[in-house]
Amino acid sequence: MDDxxxxxxxxxxxxxxxxxxxxxxxxIKNVHYELTHVQDLNEALLELDNDNYDIILLDLSLPxxxxxxxxxxxxxQAPDIPVVVISGTDDETMAIKALQKGAEEYLVKGKxxxxxxxxxxxxxxxxxxxxxxxHSLSLVDDLTGLYNRKGFMLFAQQQLSIAVRTKRGMIxxxxxxxxxxxxxxxxxxxxxxxxxxxTANILKEVFRESDIIARHGRDExxxxxxxxxxxxxxxxxxxxxxxxxxxxxxxxxxxxxxLCIGTAYYDTEELCTIEELINRAxxxxxxxxxxxxxx
Numbered sequence: 001m002d003d004x005x006x007x008x009x010x011x012x013x014x015x016x017x018x019x020x021x022x023x024x025x026x027x028i029k030n031v032h033y034e035l036t037h038v039q040d041l042n043e044a045l046l047e048l049d050n051d052n053y054d055i056i057l058l059d060l061s062l063p064x065x066x067x068x069x070x071x072x073x074x075x076x077q078a079p080d081i082p083v084v085v086i087s088g089t090d091d092e093t094m095a096i097k098a099l100q101k102g103a104e105e106y107l108v109k110g111k112x113x114x115x116x117x118x119x120x121x122x123x124x125x126x127x128x129x130x131x132x133x134x135h136s137l138s139l140v141d142d143l144t145g146l147y148n149r150k151g152f153m154l155f156a157q158q159q160l161s162i163a164v165r166t167k168r169g170m171i172x173x174x175x176x177x178x179x180x181x182x183x184x185x186x187x188x189x190x191x192x193x194x195x196x197x198x199t200a201n202i203l204k205e206v207f208r209e210s211d212i213i214a215r216h217g218r219d220e221x222x223x224x225x226x227x228x229x230x231x232x233x234x235x236x237x238x239x240x241x242x243x244x245x246x247x248x249x250x251x252x253x254x255x256x257x258x259l260c261i262g263t264a265y266y267d268t269e270e271l272c273t274i275e276e277l278i279n280r281a282x283x284x285x286x287x288x289x290x291x292x293x294x295x
Contacts, residue, residue, distance in 0.1 A: 008054065011057070012086075058070060060086070177258075
């Protein structure tokens with residue numbers, strides 16, 4: 001990457017900040033950058049139509065725009081180009097939203113050096129390229145439309161990195177769909193598949209769009225919920241149980257759905273891997289199952 005010119009499109013309406021970033025770029029000696037500065041989003045979108053860029057540096061407070069919605073518009077226009085957001089506000093919530101909308105990194109104006117800026121831009125390009133290559137692989141379960149195990153591990157690792165950066169915890173759910181063998185033996189394989197699809201639909205109803213849900217195995221599902229006021233294990237488990245009861249009360253059902261759920265909380269003060277978090281949630285699920293049998 002150091003042997004080529006990296007073309008940066010910088011979208012910023014305030015000239016003082018634009019001059020500062022240009023000065024930081026000019027201080028970088030080991031990488032060749034070519035900076036193009038535009039002052040509004042429409043001009044940026046025209047530039048993306050007319051020229052090729054390696055990365056976009058995007059201000060979040062453009063006049064006439066709506067914060068993180070600008071990230072969505074830019075990512076839709078140029079999905080193959082990484083976006084690094086730069087803002088005058090050190091706002092954790094805003095940073096998370098920008099990352100969820102597709103930004104690779106969130107920078108605060110006045111708090112970045114030339115060396116750090118160069119490193120962030122280059123790493124953002126590398127991450128985006130790697131993610132695009134992984135997206136070309138099969139990451140989705142054909143039956144349920146959820147992520148498969150590979151997709152879950154990829155996006156769970158990404159979410160873990162965000163959690164470490166923002167010091168914000170998350171909850172991993174390990175969910176076992178019980179009785180699949182009985183359903184298949186009594187009603188046929190098609191009803192086994194139907195039970196998996198129905199479980200996936202329940203998870204889609206209960207979890208938020210920003211959460212990560214996957215079919216992890218034949219009868220296993222995993223999900224990650226970002227820690228917030230409406231995302232804790234008791235609330236989500238209650239919602240799952242209510243949805244199960246509602247569906248099982250439907251007339252003329254050939255089978256009843258039963259889920260056993262384990263959880264593990266990711267504490268940013270006690271770092272662990274995604275695999276370790278899954279194992280903890282699975283152990284919690286097994287404990288719940290044993291308690292159910294004992295009672």
